[in-house]
Amino acid sequence: xxxxxxxxxxxxxxxxxxxxxxxxxxxPPVKLQTSSYLLQGKFPIIDQSQxxxxxxxxxxxxxxxxxxxxxxxxxxxxxxxxxxxxFAQGADGIKIIKAKPVISxxxxxxxxxxxxxxxxxxxxxFSILKERVVYFPDVKTGEQQKIADCFSSxxxxxxxxxxKLDTLKRxxxxxxxxxxPAEGETVPRxxxxxxRDAGEWTxxxxxxxxxxxxxxxxxxxGDKNYKTEGCPFVRSQNIGWGELILDDVxxxxxxxxxxxxxxxxxxxxxxxxxxxxxxxxxxxxDSRIAxxxxxxxxxxxxxxQDKLSPALLNQFLISEHGQRQIDSFQAGGNRQGLNFxxxxxxxxxxxxxxxxxxxxxxxxxxxxxxITTQTKKIESLKNxxxxxxxxxxPAPDxxxxx
Numbered sequence: 082x083x084x085x086x087x088x089x090x091x092x093x094x095x096x097x098x099x100x101x102x103x104x105x106x107x108x109p110p111v112k113l114q115t116s117s118y119l120l121q122g123k124f125p126i127i128d129q130s131q132x133x134x135x136x137x138x139x140x141x142x143x144x145x146x147x148x149x150x151x152x153x154x155x156x157x158x159x160x161x162x163x164x165x166x167x168f169a170q171g172a173d174g175i176k177i178i179k180a181k182p183v184i185s186x187x188x189x190x191x192x193x194x195x196x197x198x199x200x201x202x203x204x205x206x207f208s209i210l211k212e213r214v215v216y217f218p219d220v221k222t223g224e225q226q227k228i229a230d231c232f233s234s235x236x237x238x239x240x241x242x243x244x245k246l247d248t249l250k251r252x253x254x255x256x257x258x259x260x261x262p263a264e265g266e267t268v269p270r271x272x273x274x275x276x277r278d279a280g281e282w283t284x285x286x287x288x289x290x291x292x293x294x295x296x297x298x299x300x301x302x303g304d305k306n307y308k309t310e311g312c313p314f315v316r317s318q319n320i321g322w323g324e325l326i327l328d329d330v331x332x333x334x335x336x337x338x339x340x341x342x343x344x345x346x347x348x349x350x351x352x353x354x355x356x357x358x359x360x361x362x363x364x365x366x367d368s369r370i371a372x373x374x375x376x377x378x379x380x381x382x383x384x385x386q387d388k389l390s391p392a393l394l395n396q397f398l399i400s401e402h403g404q405r406q407i408d409s410f411q412a413g414g415n416r417q418g419l420n421f422x423x424x425x426x427x428x429x430x431x432x433x434x435x436x437x438x439x440x441x442x443x444x445x446x447x448x449x450x451x452i453t454t455q456t457k458k459i460e461s462l463k464n465x466x467x468x469x470x471x472x473x474x475p476a477p478d479x480x481x482x483x
Contacts, residue, residue: 351395
């Protein structure tokens with residue numbers, strides 16, 4: 082490896098072995114079918130899904146208790162899980178791997194995560210994984226454990242920060258349910274003290290509160306016309322749940338921009354995805370994209386700001402209330418697309434004063450900022466771990482750590 086802990090700099094080099102020589106597989110007493118999964122129970126069920134625990138059982142006879150800790154590999158999905166407590170195997174599709182004494186299970190798990198297999202269709206991947214060459218130091222020196230402990234501590238921190246993120250998201254979701262009136266009601270269940278006697282909310286069609294509802298087009302030739310700089314060209318992947326995602330924003334030249342003058346983005350425009358899998362996501366335009374354009378999958382909603390706060394509209398659209406209206410226009414529950422007439426017909430709940438609109442929007446926006454900051458913190462930790470892995474593990478045969 083390029084980097085070693087100081088106490089191991091003078092120890093012997095590492096050796097490599099195919100995974101199949103380093104492990105054995107474990108067979109469970111029984112494989113539980115998904116129909117028998119419980120929402121709560123005494124013992125976890127693990128299968129090939131992305132979730133660490135996919136269900137629960139109370140049947141002790143189904144448990145794998147020997148040779149812990151073990152590694153669970155999703156034979157179809159390529160997911161890797163490190164399991165240190167008794168568990169039951171879910172439906173078919175996983176391989177349960179036991180490390181031989183020459184290699185630590187915790188070290189092996191981190192090593193396999195260094196260069197994980199990518200899922201190819203829905204085929205079995207263990208036949209490929211077992212041919213993977215794993216490099217490792219002598220287990221007796223303690224270097225394996227040191228490396229495993231280093232990455233485990235980062236994993237624990239990522240888990241802790243992810244739990245904080247989930248808590249923030251749940252808190253915001255609960256607040257949104259309270260701060261907007263429930264269906265059929267005219268007063269929200271939760272109100273800031275200064276507005277408790279301010280009167281009932283009203284509903285108004287969105288079209289009466291806007292000066293523009295419309296989308297753009299993709300330049301002829303598609304992404305061949307995209308530039309590395311120029312006028313921002315906003316696509317559906319740039320619109321998140323209440324936030325702009327501009328890591329891969331495209332650009333168009335001035336000549337193309339001039340030909341799209343009717344789709345120019347203004348400050349505080351609300352941008353709503355109206356087609357595809359991301360339909361219903363929205364965000365408010367800021368200085369980073371003002372003066373740019375949108376394609377046909379993104380709708381510009383320009384509100385009369387003396388009637389409706391753009392930030393409040395954005396929060397409403399991504400709330401359960403807004404999403405329910407969006408779903409109501411989708412035939413058979415398939416999110417296929419929204420037309421401008423449907424968007425104009427959205428029933429938007431309005432507080433009796435602009436001041437209350439602003440208070441609600443500011444409070445929810447401040448939570449969005451906390452969520453964004455927390456998300457970036459987690460991404461930073463993941464990138465830190467990835468960088469360390471590239472240094473603390475030799476690059477496997479045929480694999481570039483870059």
